[in-house]
Amino acid sequence: MAYYGRCLDAVREQLGKFKASKDSPEQFLEAAASSLQTLDPQKQAFILEVLSGCLQYRKLLTVVVDAFYVRDGRPFLWADHSLFQVICYLAAFQMEELGFRLFCDIIKSQPLNKVCTFLRFFFNPLHLCTWIKDEWSRIYDSAHVRETWINPLMRWQPEVQELIRQLEGLLTHQAPLSKAKAKVTEPKEFNLTAPRPRAVPMPEPVPEVAKPRPVPRSTYQPPKEQRLLEMTRRYNRRKAEELLLQANVEELRCAVPRARGVPPEQDSKEPQLRLPPRIRRTPKLTFFRPDAVQVKLNTAAILREGALYQRQVERELQRVDKLVDGAGDFSEFLLWQKRMQAKDREEQLVAGECRRLQGKLSHEEAALARQHLARENKQKADRKKEETAGRMQQHAERCLQEKRAMKELVEQVMEAQKNIKVAQMKLLKDRQQIVQEVLEESRELQQRGAEAAREEQRQRYKRISQLRALETQPLRKGKLVDLTQTPGYGLEGEMSLVELRERLALLREAQRLQEEEKRDQIVRGKRAKSQELQDVVQQISLCRSAMGRAAALRWEQRKAGGAAPGAPAQDERVRELRRRVAERAAERRAQEAPMPVPGLRAARPRTRAQQEARHWQELERSRERRLRARRAGGSARGCAPRPEAS
Template identity: 50%
Template sequence: MINGPNFVKGFRVTKVKEFSLTKPKPRTIPVPQKIPTQKPHQPVPESTYRSPKEQEVLQGKKLTNRQKAEELLIEANMEQFKCANPEKSEKTKRVLSEIMREEDNKMAFNKVKVQHAPMKVDNVPVRLNAAAILRERALYQRQVEEELSRIEKLVDGARDPSEFLEWQRQMHARDLEKQLADIECRRLEGKLSREEALLARQNLIQENKKKALIKKEETEKLMRVYAEKRLQEEKEMRDLVEQVSEGHKNTKQARMKLQKYKQQIVQEVAEESRELLRQALEEAQEELRKKFELIREIRAMESVPFIRQTLVDLTQTAGHGLNCEMSIVELRERLALLKEAERKAEEEKRDQILEEKQLKQQHLLDTLEQISLHRAAQAKAAVLRLEEKKSKSQLGKAAIANNDRVTELQRKLEEKMTERKRQAEALKLNAQRSTSKSCKNSYEEKHWKELEESRERQAQLLQYGVVSGETANRMAAYQAARNGTSQAYVMPS
């Protein structure tokens, strides 16, 4: 057994096989994306190429407002102030226009676009809320009741007040005519007083001119006296300056004393400042020590531990032994029930309010129909009253024109106006004459002054021997010929 042949049992060998994890998967074919289709193009609206209707309405409003403004301007210019003539003179208008032009040129660099004034609406629309509708309904109802009561009284046998009203209307018309006549008289009296005031002003101007001439002569005398006085004062001032210069020589000793006194004051101030600095340093050190002590106490308080968590059971009561005591959970449930009850009550109340509102709107619509009928009737009555008023105003103007007092005042006013214009023309002629005369006098004064100055220069040149006598004579002759005068004399050589 031992020396016999050995048979070896065969073993299964493990074969290595590669992992298939690293093999790439085949790429999937991508699904083609859906090409988006655009929605059909909407055509451009026609309003894009049209100007908005609001602009046309605004332009129409602006045009009507401008026409109204021009009519008012024409009316205001035709019917100006009744008591006076406010027209300015041509010179005043020219000066005002020049001033306005200068101001506009100054402000031209900072022009700002001015916002247009808001459009003025003649008939402002009234907001028809419930209160306004009910008030107007009550007004018309009261008028209807008054008319019914008046008719009932007439049926019962009461007297018709139409005769009394007609008499009252006639008296009112008579009083109105009288008032208009008085107003016209006051207007004419005002214009008459203005004309008298203008005449008085012209007379005052003439008196002031005479006073101005007298004042000018007095001023010339005073100026001569002032010149003499000024020369005397200059002489006294020179004497005073000499005295002051002598007094300056004795100020050196006083200056030395003042310097010593100032040095002593500086030393005292320096000692006081050192003492104050030492006290301030001690106070600062004491304050710093207190701050350090306070910081130390705060840090010690912060180092103490603090319990932040508290455990609360919401289902338990507080345990105070009260009859109405309950837990937080029970409280929340009761609050939820209470909110639900309040919500139901609010819904019921909302439904009731809506029903009442509908009834009220229907009532207001019925009221508006009645009001429109009343307004139409009142508009017709207003047209009739306006026609009657126009006829009365025409009659009143005719009565004023036939008033004797008004015609007399107009005659006096015309006389005063003619007298004032005549005096104004006379003053204008006098002013032109005085202006021409003053210009002529000033020209003659200038001419003689230039002639005197030239003769003085010639005399100085002859005195210093700069020119000869013959040359001086020729210069004087040339100057006299240029000034249009004959040679008065010949300078001696």
């Protein structure tokens, strides 16, 4: 117990040093860790963990401890505030990790009367479920507070109440402290000399202070312009909310499903402000949640679908008008169209076969080109070897010539070294003469630079004296401004400040009126648009039902009279391409046979040829499968329904 008591004392000491207004929790923990390095590692880890938890949940702990001092903790000193914070943190956040037995040992290591009173206050079920839960919910989410902290504390109620009864029993059986009689101090009189009586000083006259002016009432009241702006803002906001509520009601009316069995005439006679049954009201707006909506359409989708059906209806009306005027039937055209479609499909199959054969032909031609390239590369390699041998012989001859030239050069250098000393003496005299000339020129340049610097210094001193003389002259400060006076610069449209303010006020008023008019136009436009959307939705429902019936009829007709298209006939282009492919393959095999190949690589070309043959066989099979699938798809397409009709 003494071990945990020392640990809690260290935590209390560190908490007492923490100042929330000045210290940062991270920096404070680092400083505390550096100051506790002399302790045992296990003890240091426990102290830092408890200290970091107290700093992290400082707001929650402060709420509970401050309420405890107000209600039940009046007899205790304020210096024990950190002790109650540590006990509250261990009980609320570390009970599960520490275990109840270790928690009891930590509690018994502290003063029993203090911890018993605090535990009785904190684990009171009425306090936990009412004001503690509400105060903590202001800081964290209410569901998180209830599930993470309140419910575990309520589960520990039986064990904690038993601990409180044990602590109360220990307090009752604890022997009272013996109070020894303190030695009473007997006072003795001081033997002092009697002082002389002091003369009464004359009172100083009270100075008369001038009566101060009273504080104006406008000091404690907001300005008039601010109050007018606040009233205008409230009025505009209330008006905008009313208009938005009306617009939402009108706009959502088009999405309300009409009850089954109610005719449109009866539905249109309902009052305009009647709301649907599933409306959830809030203090500002009204939201509508329909019971069951199959497809959720926005404004763009409704208008787009309405325009589509409108175009279809117009085309149908035009067709009917043409039939009434005596136009012919489309049955012959439909038969011709089917024949043309079958012919197009056959052309597509032939074109696909042609592309496949062209690819195979290009493959054979590429193989022939590779064989020609290999033969040409071999011939080039032979020519390259012959050229290399000739170049090696030329290089040997060139090396012999270079050796002879080097010997001649060495002999010339030996002769030139004899005249080096004469050339060096001549060069030394030339350099000395050049150095003397450079020194004379540098002396002249230094003298000219010094004279220029002195002249510049004199000019600078003269300018400084003139500037100082100008600074000493008096300047006139301040200028009287008349707000009603026109500047008189001769500009077009110039005016005084008073006139400018009046014109700005008139401009703001005109702008406000314009904004109100524009707001009214927006609301009227929204109402007209909602009515138009309602009409389009009704038209869409009618068109959908009609299109569904027409699609069902078309499906029955196609199911009854569908027929599979015939197989495509052979084409001249296909036969010609197959003949060319066979010729190229025979030519390639004929050229592969006589080529000399080393013994180790003899099996590779045959393996590659077999792979290519297998590849083309697989392509042929896949082509036949696609052809059969396309035929089967064409026969099924004749009796299949259109997606939009379904």
